[in-house]
Amino acid sequence: MFPNGLVLLAEPMDYVRTAAFNFLIPAGFAYDSAATPGTSNLLSGMISRGAGPFDNKQLMLEMDALGLDREESVGVLHTRIWGATLSRNLLASLELYSHVVLRPHLPEPELPAIQALALQDIEALEDDPKGKAMLELRRLHLPAPLGNDRRGTPESIEAHNVSILKAFHRRHFRPNATILSVAGNITWEPLVEKVGLLFGDWSPQPEAAITLTPAPRGKAHLDKETQQTQIGLAFDSIPVVDKDYFNAMGAVNVLSGGMSSRLFTEVREKRGLCYSVFASYQGMKDRGSVLAYAGTTNERAQETLDQTLIELRRIEEGVELEEVQRVQAGLKSSLIMQEESTSARAGAIASDWYYYGRVRTLDEVQAEVNALTPERIVDYCRRHPLKDGTLVTMGPKALNS
């Protein structure tokens, strides 16, 4: 950690020739002002349009010349800036990104194009029934602004100007609470030295508060003449940092990890009710949810919903040993696969630091997975039943639940 609060994490992977990096900056859409939602998202589009000594075109050329694979995205609490490149280009890439993060131009003439793209992103949702239904589910289930749409609204996008973006950047792009993680073929000393030089004089800002408005919850149907009916369900779960985290993951994976999982076999394989069905755990530091999704024909939508709810509830009645063994095999296999990807590791160590203030070892995580038993999972499910959920359906006809 540097004196200004910036955390640098690095995982050396000596056998690769590339490196991935990941800035987790506390500038997610939850910090958008309620009057102008969409700021953080517009900023993530604008931020690399010229920075430091480079205008827009020069900066893109510099980045492409380093063979950078890159992406900026906005989540609830964080703006994430990700890149991957050859190890030998890592320090030069971080230098470019120091301009982007600290000294973006946010040029006035570029704003209309960014706004036009943001408006299209909103319009395109109308042609994406699944995306739209799941967004509505989050909006109903989570307190605002956590359940907001990062895109904002057409009105709020039009209402933006460069000053709003600059003010948001000044306020929320801050070293304290930012995590820069790097994984790949790297050497610690030159990396620390370079990051210190590049980001050392970045000034801290005070923590920003988020005021929550209670979630609407309940059931909603979006009437739309689609060929398929979309079904989204959300339930409260535990936070990521809860001691029951692995039990919650175990339960979700009994339902939805792998081809022999319950939702897959009972809803998709046996009955052919829907092409896509899943449940997933989505956690934050102070809360968590289980989201379930099914997309199905309009005729079989009610049956799909009924069967999905049966499976979500049946887990409290018992779990087989072979189901737990399957879940353990799947989780361990994906842990080890993740160990071999620089991008996955850069993401995982940043996430570990954010949630736990430290990086967990593979052995430690494997031990938690090994400790799963049917009894522990069922006990957990009884204490945290999937009930009182929020339901969103979208299609030509409302469903009963």
Next chain:
Amino acid sequence: MFPNGLVLLAEPMDYVRTAAFNFLIPAGFAYDSAATPGTSNLLSGMISRGAGPFDNKQLMLEMDALGLDREESVGVLHTRIWGATLSRNLLASLELYSHVVLRPHLPEPELPAIQALALQDIEALEDDPKGKAMLELRRLHLPAPLGNDRRGTPESIEAHNVSILKAFHRRHFRPNATILSVAGNITWEPLVEKVGLLFGDWSPQPEAAITLTPAPRGKAHLDKETQQTQIGLAFDSIPVVDKDYFNAMGAVNVLSGGMSSRLFTEVREKRGLCYSVFASYQGMKDRGSVLAYAGTTNERAQETLDQTLIELRRIEEGVELEEVQRVQAGLKSSLIMQEESTSARAGAIASDWYYYGRVRTLDEVQAEVNALTPERIVDYCRRHPLKDGTLVTMGPKALNS
């Protein structure tokens, strides 16, 4: 290569703990009978529903217990069966897949669920404007059956029975022309021995012919009340095995690789015309295409099409050195990233064998990339101009071209 024609390729990556494998079987949708399109796709859904000594449920459990990440998919010429797992589970996984590939049960009672899923997959296309437009583009641009939809039609799916699937499996799942590629932490001798035992008595079948019907080509508009207009363009290009392959890749990457590529900067960044725009090269042994796509607002659709066509044609007028350097950096960076992924390598060595009858070295491919110059790319573009294209638009209003 085994006496029955099966090719086994392996790339050892000693520093990983996982392995990926890839069966490329000459059973793509181009081999479906014209009377019952969709056979290969239905078969890929049925094939793992019980095989050898295992019924459907047992087989899923066995696979999940090995921590297998897996996928079956159907392309124009090949059915691809892919899996990744821990290295120590590789031989056991191949043993399971020997049952799947050679002795699938294709059980009658499972067919209705598979048909229901296939019908839903067709219906879901109606809610996926981009997918539908690009499918129509392929149908118009390529000769049938190469431009067919792997899904078939609702009528042809209903018309299927298990005998059709069994006959297709017997005829097209054959060792000659099948490539099994493996990459990861593997040892060659036990692998060859095991694959020989598992697949040695698989009987060859004669080559199957494909009869082509000339492509319709031309321009088409699909009228649909969508929020966004979809634009797809297709042009003839060279085959993968052509000596000009890297020049063609260079040209497409000037247009569409990276943030400073022409389509991205001119159509998306400067004008904000569309959220998504790209060109890509799609090659086969005996032909190739360049496909371009843009999704945009209905109001700005005409301008987007015009601007995209301008960029596609302007490349003949000249290419800058810095554009070529950018393309080279991007291609080399992704080559090296690919070297670090077991799945990417398993796919790449199979593809190399299919096209060239050998596996190319990284140095060889890098030398080709290094040899790109503006002159070579422009010369290529003049010899293979992007003209006389097929155009598909979808939205509330037809466009002019």
